[in-house]
Amino acid sequence: MTITITAFERSPDRGKGLARDMRVRWALEEVRQPYDVRLLSFKAMKEPAHLAFQPFGQIPTYEEGDLAIFESGAIVLHIAQHHAGLLPDDANARARAITWMFAALTTIEPPIVDREIARYLEGDQPWYEQRRSMIDERIRKRLKELSARLGDADWLDGEFSAGDLEMVSVLLRVKGSGMLDDYPNLSAYVARGEARPAYKRAFAAQLAVFTAASAG
Amino acid sequence: MTITITAFERSPDRGKGLARDMRVRWALEEVRQPYDVRLLSFKAMKEPAHLAFQPFGQIPTYEEGDLAIFESGAIVLHIAQHHAGLLPDDANARARAITWMFAALTTIEPPIVDREIARYLEGDQPWYEQRRSMIDERIRKRLKELSARLGDADWLDGEFSAGDLEMVSVLLRVKGSGMLDDYPNLSAYVARGEARPAYKRAFAAQLAVFTAASAG
Numbered sequence: 469m470t471i472t473i474t475a476f477e478r479s480p481d482r483g484k485g486l487a488r489d490m491r492v493r494w495a496l497e498e499v500r501q502p503y504d505v506r507l508l509s510f511k512a513m514k515e516p517a518h519l520a521f522q523p524f525g526q527i528p529t530y531e532e533g534d535l536a537i538f539e540s541g542a543i544v545l546h547i548a549q550h551h552a553g554l555l556p557d558d559a560n561a562r563a564r565a566i567t568w569m570f571a572a573l574t575t576i577e578p579p580i581v582d583r584e585i586a587r588y589l590e591g592d593q594p595w596y597e598q599r600r601s602m603i604d605e606r607i608r609k610r611l612k613e614l615s616a617r618l619g620d621a622d623w624l625d626g627e628f629s630a631g632d633l634e635m636v637s638v639l640l641r642v643k644g645s646g647m648l649d650d651y652p653n654l655s656a657y658v659a660r661g662e663a664r665p666a667y668k669r670a671f672a673a674q675l676a677v678f679t680a681a682s683a684g
Numbered sequence: 685m686t687i688t689i690t691a692f693e694r695s696p697d698r699g700k701g702l703a704r705d706m707r708v709r710w711a712l713e714e715v716r717q718p719y720d721v722r723l724l725s726f727k728a729m730k731e732p733a734h735l736a737f738q739p740f741g742q743i744p745t746y747e748e749g750d751l752a753i754f755e756s757g758a759i760v761l762h763i764a765q766h767h768a769g770l771l772p773d774d775a776n777a778r779a780r781a782i783t784w785m786f787a788a789l790t791t792i793e794p795p796i797v798d799r800e801i802a803r804y805l806e807g808d809q810p811w812y813e814q815r816r817s818m819i820d821e822r823i824r825k826r827l828k829e830l831s832a833r834l835g836d837a838d839w840l841d842g843e844f845s846a847g848d849l850e851m852v853s854v855l856l857r858v859k860g861s862g863m864l865d866d867y868p869n870l871s872a873y874v875a876r877g878e879a880r881p882a883y884k885r886a887f888a889a890q891l892a893v894f895t896a897a898s899a900g
Binding site: 563 | 789
């Protein structure tokens with residue numbers, strides 16, 4: 469059955485691979501599943517046809533035969549549970565890898581997203597600098613804790629898993645801030661993720677979409 | 685095998701059931717699994733013994749034989765996958781229920797948590813009122829979209845599932861703000877969750893901990 473995902477017709481990050489379809493593309497590349505992409509304009513994302521499927525007007529979505537789901541975390545987990553390569557076979561190790569997926573998305577990512585929202589919504593407010601330093605403090609606390617846990621390991625718990633895929637994806641969102649530089653093991657961890665052939669194929673695929681949209 | 689979870693010795697919400705151990709208690713009650721609780725002081729949560737297990741110094745955690753995991757979302761999913769009652773049998777319906785878990789935790793909950801963080805960190809700042817109205821606007825957007833999707837259904841996708849457990853838990857965090865009142869179907873949805881016998885047992889159990897700590 470063909471897998472079809474949705475992605476931005478023209479990603480707001482200009483092809484930097486930070487939109488959430490990247491995580492799904494990366495997962496599909498890790499498990500070597502081909503997929504089709506349906507591109508959506510910002511306008512189409514807010515229209516009834518898409519909202520009937522994705523009530524929050526977001527990308528990505530995932531369709532495969534009769535199955536239609538959304539939320540990149542749920543999609544990555546679905547892919548990981550149905551194909552070998554993203555979750556360990558041992559039941560306990562599997563539960564721990566899934567723990568890291570949730571840690572990435574619900575403990576590490578929120579203050580990082582906050583930083584982006586603040587820039588967007590409050591960037592021209594007089595309080596912005598003060599707000600950003602408060603957010604940065606929250607991010608640094610989490611990075612410090614994560615760095616202490618990772619130590620000198622390659623991945624968070626044994627082999628590379630969907631937990632690492634989500635964590636690296638989340639950390640990439642803050643890479644441009646320079647904050648990762650204070651934690652060499654986290655920088656190296658992110659670099660290991662980016663060096664994976666599956667990551668590179670996924671990155672190239674999403675960049676090609678942006679490049680084509682810009683040329684068109 | 686005995687299940688042991690951790691919870692606050694004295695919950696900062698004073699027994700209102702908003703701490704994240706409540707979600708795990710509720711899940712365990714839905715699947716009728718007995719559990720032990722290990723209570724942690726704020727001090728103990730930041731000590732090496734707990735950090736070695738939970739790197740971010742949070743509750744709840746979950747131990748069962750050789751398995752030790754954290755992140756309430758991962759724990760609820762683990763419980764749902766190993767006991768009947770929180771996920772449908774049909775594979776596609778199961779994936780959709782898990783989608784709603786992620787929607788609750790990664791799309792709906794972040795602006796709601798933001799509201800609490802802003803009150804705590806910025807409540808005495810001159811910009812606070814303006815900030816709160818920006819956050820409230822983000823929350824209302826999500827509530828409106830969720831309300832439109834729920835319509836007149838009892839639960840988000842067929843029978844009650846772990847997706848509803850997480851969504852109701854997240855919405856309960858914003859109930860005190862009065863914002864739910866604008867969406868009668870969401871208020872009724874939350875009330876349906878609170879009326880479940882399993883919810884009531886879990887609520888009573890966490891309240892008993894706070895009451896005992898206050899009396900002690």
